[in-house]
Amino acid sequence: MVGKLFGTTGIRGTANDFLTPEFCSKIACVFGNYLNEKFNAKNILVGTDPRTSSDMIKNAVISGLLSAGCDVYDSGITSTPSIQYAVKEKIYKFDAGIMITGSHIPIDRNGIKFFMPDGNEVYGKIEEELENIYFGDKFKRASWNEIGKIYAADAGKIYKEMLLREGIKVSKEEKLTVIVDTGHGAQSYIMPLVLRELGHKIITLNAQMDGFFPGRPSETDKKNLENLMKVVQTLNADLGVAFDGDGDRSIFVDDKGKYVMGDITGAIIADYLMREGDIVVTGISTSAIIDYVAEKHRGRIIRTKVGAADVVGAIMKNNAVFGFEENGGSIFPTLNLGREGGLTAVKILKILHDKKKKLSEIIADYPKFYQIKEKIQCKDELKNKLTLAIKERIRTEYNDAKIDETDGVKILSGSGWILFRPSWTEEIYRIFAEGKTESEAEELIEFGRRIANEELNKLV
Numbered sequence: 051m052v053g054k055l056f057g058t059t060g061i062r063g064t065a066n067d068f069l070t071p072e073f074c075s076k077i078a079c080v081f082g083n084y085l086n087e088k089f090n091a092k093n094i095l096v097g098t099d100p101r102t103s104s105d106m107i108k109n110a111v112i113s114g115l116l117s118a119g120c121d122v123y124d125s126g127i128t129s130t131p132s133i134q135y136a137v138k139e140k141i142y143k144f145d146a147g148i149m150i151t152g153s154h155i156p157i158d159r160n161g162i163k164f165f166m167p168d169g170n171e172v173y174g175k176i177e178e179e180l181e182n183i184y185f186g187d188k189f190k191r192a193s194w195n196e197i198g199k200i201y202a203a204d205a206g207k208i209y210k211e212m213l214l215r216e217g218i219k220v221s222k223e224e225k226l227t228v229i230v231d232t233g234h235g236a237q238s239y240i241m242p243l244v245l246r247e248l249g250h251k252i253i254t255l256n257a258q259m260d261g262f263f264p265g266r267p268s269e270t271d272k273k274n275l276e277n278l279m280k281v282v283q284t285l286n287a288d289l290g291v292a293f294d295g296d297g298d299r300s301i302f303v304d305d306k307g308k309y310v311m312g313d314i315t316g317a318i319i320a321d322y323l324m325r326e327g328d329i330v331v332t333g334i335s336t337s338a339i340i341d342y343v344a345e346k347h348r349g350r351i352i353r354t355k356v357g358a359a360d361v362v363g364a365i366m367k368n369n370a371v372f373g374f375e376e377n378g379g380s381i382f383p384t385l386n387l388g389r390e391g392g393l394t395a396v397k398i399l400k401i402l403h404d405k406k407k408k409l410s411e412i413i414a415d416y417p418k419f420y421q422i423k424e425k426i427q428c429k430d431e432l433k434n435k436l437t438l439a440i441k442e443r444i445r446t447e448y449n450d451a452k453i454d455e456t457d458g459v460k461i462l463s464g465s466g467w468i469l470f471r472p473s474w475t476e477e478i479y480r481i482f483a484e485g486k487t488e489s490e491a492e493e494l495i496e497f498g499r500r501i502a503n504e505e506l507n508k509l510v
């Protein structure tokens with residue numbers, strides 16, 4: 051029997067329900083077998099976030115790897131980008147990696163992310179191969195004299211050195227006050243230290259690692275960062291930065307205490323990195339602010355399906371200089387082949403230093419776009435039918451409409467756009483609209499909502 055284990059990123063599920071020690075050990079043994087066979091890879095770096103179930107899952111994963119004959123380098127609690135970076139760099143002998151993390155999902159759940167010898171996350175065809183080996187029981191156990199050993203490792207230390215090299219050390223006069231909200235997650239022990247070593251005044255929020263997440267949930271959306279916004283305002287700080295649970299994404303709060311969308315942060319970094327003709331990759335739902343940046347540099351934007359794996363894939367295929375997602379995941383491919391919450395924070399501080407401007411002033415230099423995001427309830431089995439129905443409706447009623455089918459249906463209209471896209475993690479269907487003015491965005495979202503509801507009603 052062949053089934054599906056991998057979701058949008060790695061394997062996720064409820065701790066001790068789907069993610070039992072038995073399951074975690076078996077899938078890790080499968081991964082160890084795959085690495086042995088395809089890459090002759092033996093040394094696996096393992097890290098975890100601070101979730102309550104992470105130690106249990108880690109120990110099961112380690113057992114599975116040892117039984118496949120792999121040696122394990124246990125890095126303890128550390129961020130996802132630190133594992134990816136340490137594997138990619140090859141300064142130590144790590145051949146591949148596993149990160150145990152629930153990232154931003156609810157506290158009773160957890161997950162396992164697998165990293166290949168080049169530091170990229172396992173996805174697509176390799177996921178299917180691993181599932182085939184798992185369900186077909188097509189893997190070997192090492193004989194008694196080839197069982198692996200466990201060693202201690204410190205991916206965080208390797209990662210920290212890279213961040214310090216990539217950042218800029220400021221003088222006493224230039225130092226900024228930065229409020230760092232690590233959300234009880236994996237970046238808690240490293241990012242406050244890195245930013246302090248770069249010369250800034252750091253005040254931490256939620257920086258004690260705690261799998262119960264008493265201060266805030268690990269997702270960095272606006273409602274979870276209200277405290278951070280208030281603290282930045284009250285203390286008159288220059289910047290606020292928040293990380294998600296495994297530290298691969300970061301979101302900023304400007305000097306006025308305003309939440310900054312990941313699209314804007316991504317556009318600011320792209321603007322800083324792009325040279326004439328360069329390529330930047332982002333998801334289909336990212337704001338047109340990035341098109342403005344690309345035009346300025348006579349560069350090109352490639353838009354992919356929503357999700358880090360697709361963005362990384364397109365970066366590698368097109369030799370792009372940078373990639374990002376609107377949720378605050380930025381990818382700097384020469385340094386790390388995955389989302390990089392820590393590096394993003396270090397680069398934003400470098401940009402503030404180089405431009406000698408506040409973040410709110412930098413943002414004000416860009417054209418403003420207005421976005422509205424909505425969702426409607428929709429059962430999984432109706433989602434693809436709804437996408438098709440919306441596409442047909444737009445084609446017949448507006449035959450000159452420009453339609454982009456990269457992910458769902460995106461319609462370009464005037465200086466704005468609407469995107470209809472199913473969510474596969476919840477029973478909802480998303481509608482995004484963006485316009486040059488607030489009223490244009492409102493008109494577009496109203497149109498989108500009406501079309502989606504009418505077509506959904508015909509299906510139920």
Ligand code: MG
Binds near residue numbers: 153296297298299
């Ligand atoms: Mg994450």
